[in-house]
Amino acid sequence: MYIKCGDMDKARQVLDELFVRDVVVWSALIAGYAQVAQGDKALDCFDQMQYEGVSGNAVTFMAVLKACGVLGAIQKGEQIHDKIMELGLLQQSLALGNALADMYIKCGQVRKARQVLEDLPLRDEISWNILIAGYIEQGQDHKALNCLKQMEIEGLAPDPATFTCVLKACGSLGAVEQGKQIHDEIIRQGLLEKDVVLGTSLMDMYVKCGLFDRAQEVIEHLQGRDIISWSSLLAGYADSGDGENALNCFNEMQCRGLIPDAAAFSCMLNACAYSGLVKEAQALFTIMKTKFDIDPELRHYVSLIDLFGHFGHLDKATEVIQKLPDAELAAAWASLLALCQVWGNLNIGRWAFEHSIQKKE
Incomplete structure (x- = not known):
């Protein structure tokens, strides 16, 4: 009970008070x-x-093994591997192999x-999902897609977790044709309406x-x-x-009843910065707090500073910097100084230099 409730101290106390502690009790605690x-x-x-x-x-x-993975304790994990081989357990338990x-x-x-x-006598969908996710984590997207092919050759049907992973690989590689094929299979299995995570992965691809x-079509179909x-x-x-x-x-998102969060505003400010939409960015920055009660984070300030600086509005960039907390000011002034060098603004550049020196001191 204590373990299921996450109270490991109590669980350990109960185990310590037991007269006989068998493998079942120890395994549950571990x-x-x-x-x-x-x-x-x-x-x-x-x-x-x-x-x-x-x-x-x-x-x-x-x-x-799960504990070793959490810690990155590869040497201990290899010792456990040796013990498992010594006992011949891999031939008996697919779950252990996974x-x-x-x-x-x-x-x-x-x-x-x-x-x-x-080396396992057989593999299941979980086996391949583990390997596919591992290849993607290492940036080996081609190998991840090859695993999908091998999985299907073995007669195993990809599940939503498989599709979610391989769609990420397709997006990284720009493999849109394979992504479309996966999309067709997702539709055939009726998964899109059931799994928002999978749908988001498809859209992201x-x-x-x-x-x-x-x-946009995908997002329209997400329940x-x-x-x-x-x-x-x-x-x-x-x-x-x-x-x-x-x-x-x-x-459109707001018309659908969704309230933007800090991440959405960060995306929007970046979009405005890339497109030179200065007034729009200012308006967005303002309504973050006034309309949605979201306190701007460092990333929002940085996007606005970069936007103003990129288009030569150094005075406005300065105003934004002055709203930053003290801990972030030194880097911000140094960034403004670099922008002043680009635009040849000696007055603000001198002021930025003085402030950056003061903050370092």
């Missing part, structure tokens, strides 16, 4: 610590269990994870490939479309320097 990301305590429990002469089973090792591969992925060892999975019309979905579209318009469409999207 898994509990791993679940709440207290990997060091999980490994301490495992060492104590062994000291008391209690042998671990597949469930124990799965929990310990946990071992996941540990190697979390420790940045994708090649070892692949070897583990290839189209955004990264520059197909904003397709991205639970939220601010994250719209912010992804806003970010795409911003990155492409399309401030006008970003503004249209921003307004």
